[in-house]
Amino acid sequence: MGPEFGFPDLLSRKDVEEAGERICASITRTSVLKSDALNEKCGVELLFKCENFQQSGSFKYRGVSNAVIRLGTMDRKKGVITHSSGNHGAALAAFARKLKIPCLVVMPDSASEFKRQAIYRYGAEIIDCESSLESRESTLEGLLSERGMNFIPPYDHADVIAGQGTCGLELLDDVKKIDELWVPVGGGGLAGGNVLSVGEELQVVGAEPALARDAYEGLKLGVRQPQMEPMTCADGLRTALGELNFSILTKYKLPIRLVTEEEIIRAQSLMMSCLKILVETSAAVPFAALLKYGPHQIESRRIGVIVSGGNILV
């Protein structure tokens, strides 16, 4: 992940609660949607936490808000930088614009024009690099020393993880009781954050595309797996687990369910027709897994599902 960061030894629910206090005025408290038709189909009550309605179109805005606010006034003024071809870059650009601080996004030339446009519209400066991880990191490090900006990584960072965990806290606060919370697993920021925030009182379950199952394999083997350059349509979940994220999920023994590409597309379409919402493929993965496997514990009745984002071209 390039430059090192000082992680606290122990990241806990308290960190997520503090993040919630810190960012509550910056973020959107997103809606929770239900559908009788989907409940009947799954035989349980599903509560969809709609981060596709979040500012910048995904949950990434939570982690970014927490991390950038935590920089402190002096550092923050120097601006922020990241490498991202997707939602993290858009979230950082959107939050930087709100704070009127400079933002620079290193972006592989293979990134989709749609996502590039989104980051551009939020007013960030875009620096191109080649699509390899090495090129991203060397470009980023060069710019870091040159400009003195603050690197805000997409998932392998305590403040980012704590920010993402606020999602589950809000859901619990709104619906009072759920038996399980299903989340997509990419870099592990969302999964890790919500394991910290609500994992003690309910079962958190991860879902991953079968074509990008580095987390599934890594947790099974006890060894973090390298990025596999997977071809899944769920582009937000192509990244490998981060280090800190891997530690959190390993300690929790997160169960992970795998789904095929067809199952993801079918789930996305069902969410459109029954919930009336536009979600990106990555965001359909947990619901696809629920449709396939049912709840983790047979006695579970109320299942929270995090809908991670809605950034697709329409």
Next chain:
Amino acid sequence: MGPEFGFPDLLSRKDVEEAGERICASITRTSVLKSDALNEKCGVELLFKCENFQQSGSFKYRGVSNAVIRLGTMDRKKGVITHSSGNHGAALAAFARKLKIPCLVVMPDSASEFKRQAIYRYGAEIIDCESSLESRESTLEGLLSERGMNFIPPYDHADVIAGQGTCGLELLDDVKKIDELWVPVGGGGLAGGNVLSVGEELQVVGAEPALARDAYEGLKLGVRQPQMEPMTCADGLRTALGELNFSILTKYKLPIRLVTEEEIIRAQSLMMSCLKILVETSAAVPFAALLKYGPHQIESRRIGVIVSGGNILV
């Protein structure tokens, strides 16, 4: 409209408030969504009241709930009947299923297979008729005398109008202050109900497809216009204003804005890309009008927009 109903001489905000108390446990308190991008585009703050998330997929569930509850236990048991090729039929079928009472929907054979399937899935009996208004009415009247069920009309009915008006009350309660409320105008149930509920404290504005401008012409001329069998893509707005609805909107001098088919489709697509929601064409009409004309009063800053439904095939 076939059989006559005893309308109260005066329908008022109090009737809507009572409807709100009556149906609050039956309906979904729908979310209010915002988008910075759309706010920038319109130069005002837009607050979208999302009835596409309502049970049965549209605001029609409000009016139906109020009218059916008001029948009283004895009458209600006999079941409910209506003629509808769209959202009103689906709402009645869905609410009847919840109450476990019989429901019969007279449906023109020209109705879309998608809408027919929705009503069928809710468990209602469907009786086919020809697509003319005469055929609908004679089929309905025959069934009424034969089965003794209660006719719940789609819009020209005090209880239905009062139910639809709860939409604006909820929005105001959630967002505290708005300067204007924009609504689509079809039969006039939604427009009439919200004129009654919030029309005194803020400006209600109607929007209609230019191809189906019977309300616009009728209010201008002071004479209710007949159905024109309009070809607009906004199928929920093809009906002419009801009598009671016409009286309410005339008394209020409702301003009505007209939009083209292209403007409707463009607004629908913008709502999908910026709000991440699926809305039917009829539901995009008020936003299309706002995009075209801007707010009714130049000093208005916060505009409520009722998103009437999301029932389209995907």
